[in-house]
Amino acid sequence: xxxxxxxxxxxxxxxxDKFSPAEYAIVRRIIHSTADFxxxxxxxxxxxAIEAGIQAxxxxxxxxxxxxxxxxxVVGLAAKTFGNTLISAVEGVEVALPGKTRTExxxxxxxxxxxTAIFAIGNAPTALLALCQELKYASVLPxxxxxxxxxxxxxxxxxxxxxxxxxxxxRVEGRKGGSPVATAILNALIMLALERExxxxxxxxxxxxxx
Numbered sequence: 001x002x003x004x005x006x007x008x009x010x011x012x013x014x015x016x017d018k019f020s021p022a023e024y025a026i027v028r029r030i031i032h033s034t035a036d037f038x039x040x041x042x043x044x045x046x047x048x049a050i051e052a053g054i055q056a057x058x059x060x061x062x063x064x065x066x067x068x069x070x071x072x073x074v075v076g077l078a079a080k081t082f083g084n085t086l087i088s089a090v091e092g093v094e095v096a097l098p099g100k101t102r103t104e105x106x107x108x109x110x111x112x113x114x115x116t117a118i119f120a121i122g123n124a125p126t127a128l129l130a131l132c133q134e135l136k137y138a139s140v141l142p143x144x145x146x147x148x149x150x151x152x153x154x155x156x157x158x159x160x161x162x163x164x165x166x167x168x169x170x171r172v173e174g175r176k177g178g179s180p181v182a183t184a185i186l187n188a189l190i191m192l193a194l195e196r197e198x199x200x201x202x203x204x205x206x207x208x209x210x211x
Contacts, residue, residue, distance in 0.1 A: 001032070004032050005028060005032065008028050008031050009028070011037065012028075012031075012037070015027075018040070019040075020050075022050045022192055023043075023045055025188050025191070025192060026043070026045075026050070026170070026184075026185055026188040026189070026192075027039060027040050027043055028188075029184040029185075029187060029188040029191075030043065030181055030184045030185065030188075033180045033181065033183065033184040034178075034180055034181060034184075036176070038176065039172065039176070039181070042174055042176055043170070043171075043172055043173075044163075044169075044170070044171045044172075044173060045170055046168055046169045046170075046171075048168050049144060049168040049169055049170050050170075050189070052143050052144050052168040053118060053144040053168070053170070053193075054189060054192050054193045054196065055143070056116075056117075056118050056143035056144060057082055057084060057118070057190055057193040058082060058193050058196065060082055060083060060084050060085075061084065061114075061116060061117055061118060062084060062085040062086075062087060062110075062114045062117040062118070063078070063084050063085070063086050063087070063117065063118045063120065063186065064087050064089060064107065064110045064111070064114065064117050064118065064119045064120070065086065065087070065088050065089065065119075065121075065122075065182070065186075066088075066089050066090065066103050066107060066120070066121040066122060066123050066124040066127050066128075066149075066182075067089070067103065067122070067123045067124065067179060068090065068091055069122075069123070069179040069183070070088070070120055070122050070123070070179045070182045070183050070186070071086050071087070071088040071091075073179065073180070073183030073186075073187070074086060074183055074186045074187060074190070077187050077190050077191075078190060081190055081193070081194050082190070082193065082194075084118075087110055087114075088106075089103050089106035089107035089109075089110055089124075089127065090102050090103040090124075091106070092106040092109065092110060093105050093106040100126075100130075101124065101126050101127070103123070103124040103126070103127045104124065104126045104127045104130045106127075107119070107121075107124070107127040107130065107131060108127075108130055108134070111131060111134060111142075115138070115140045115141070115142065116140060116141070116142060116143055117142055117143065118142065118143050118144045118145075118146070118186075119131060119142050119144070119145045119146065120145075120146040120148075120182045120183075120185070120186055121145070121146065121147055121148065121149055121182065122146075122148045122149060122150070122177060122178050122179040122180070122181055122182025122183065123149055123150065123178065123179050123182075124149060125149040125151065125153070125154040125155045125157070125158035125159075126154060128145075128147055128149055128158040128159070128162060129154060129157065129158045131145065132158065132161035132162050132164070132165050133161075135165040135166070135167055136164075136165065141166065141167045141168075142168075143168065144167075144168045144169065144170065145162060145165075145167050145168070145169045145170075146169070146170050146171075146182050146185050146186065147159050147162040147169060147170070147172065147177075148170075148171070148172040148177035148178065148182045148185065149177050149178075150175065150176060150177040150178035150181075151175065152175060155175050155177070156174065156175060159171055159172070159173060159174075170185055
């Protein structure tokens with residue numbers, strides 16, 4: 001990982017005019033997981049998103065993922081650090097509501113139960129659209145929404161809908177994204193949260209592999 005990060009740093013060059021150190025930690029981990037440097041241009045951070053995410057992780061709020069792949073990509077690091085409850089929306093329901101997908105159904109059920117959780121979507125744009133519809137009228141908002149679905153149908157629209165909400169968000173513009181991207185963002189946030197703990201130095205940022 002250290003060697004891969006060094007390659008990324010060398011190819012990106014100076015990042016300080018584009019990203020804060022915390023933002024770059026997330027961007028670098030995404031690129032490490034995807035080998036795709038386009039993400040440095042596609043990522044968007046709302047002003048308080050990273051701090052809100054770090055605080056929520058340290059407060060051990062639940063992390064709701066859209067699919068099991070994102071959950072499994074985070075569970076090892078989460079278990080070794082803060083122990084946040086991890087929930088996969090699609091695994092939480094056996095039957096979808098009429099006209100809905102299982103992921104959308106599960107995500108909305110968990111939103112009702114844990115409205116201040118972290119929500120990470122790397123696969124299901126319909127679930128992100130449903131969540132954004134609720135956020136338009138919500139009096140209580142999630143700690144953070146990670147919007148990184150991938151694909152061609154409803155993907156760009158779901159990200160545009162997220163951009164119109166007031167929620168703290170980390171968003172990947174365009175068609176790119178995916179479960180590895182959402183996983184990388186979550187793992188980077190967990191590492192940033194860990195660095196706030198007494199006795200943990202910045203070398204902690206290289207403790208885990210996202211894959």
